[in-house]
Amino acid sequence: MKTILTTLLVCLLAGTAWATRQFPEMLVYNNTTYDMYTTPLEALFPAGKTKTFVPRPPSTACIRGYVGSWKIEDDWLFLVALYDGTPHRSVIPLTEIDPQWVSPVRADWFSGTLRLGSGRILSRAMGVDATREKEVYLDVKNGKVISSRHVHNTK
Template identity: 40%
Template structure:
């Protein structure tokens, strides 16, 4: 699996990469799970969620993706009646926010290592603890800073004119 595009999180006034997919837990619990189109190897889940933490509460505030029928997905696709934000009460787990320079690129999932990881422990949508893990110091001043995907393959969208074949 190719390294994956991170979710987006607004945390303490900053926009950061979130290497955790809380919406997957919602889908696993039986929540509405539309069929997303996955047209690139760096986005197997087919969408990117936008999140924010306000007063230690995790909210889903946006969703970008395309459904298999070619229509754009939005927050209302999964949560009708909640077009602006949804409290992530279904999520309990740890959110990983990589920080600093990249120490090692791993071409799989969220496996790359950075100088630090900030972990947010969440219980039923509420941040209950934070901790920082120090992973080392980059040997090169030129090492990439911040999370980004190093490579991906984009698949062409199927054309309706050719019977759905790409």
């Protein structure tokens, strides 16, 4: 009986270990600011590569340690600024990542789908995931937006 109770307790605690909702990235697209549920900068930091620019310890609301501010301009993805992952949002100089970087930095290292959200939050999930009234999906290849899809979750 003691083993069963211990196992149940461990399972419950493990499920809530990283249960804090994470700060999303921010992206300006077509003159609208969106929460972004994709983290393009992570593509530069494969598993095990240390992010020396991240303050330690990171906030539980931002385990990755930073919040990126991004924009789409002329169909290109740009990193505009970085902030530490605390409620104070102190600026992290982009030169902390690469001494050559001057804002805005074209994100030509990133290929994948950017998931953006705006409007009312319809449902929350842990991590940086939430379902929003309006969502935009941008397919990006080497920093260039190649297609987009708009979804209205209230219909």
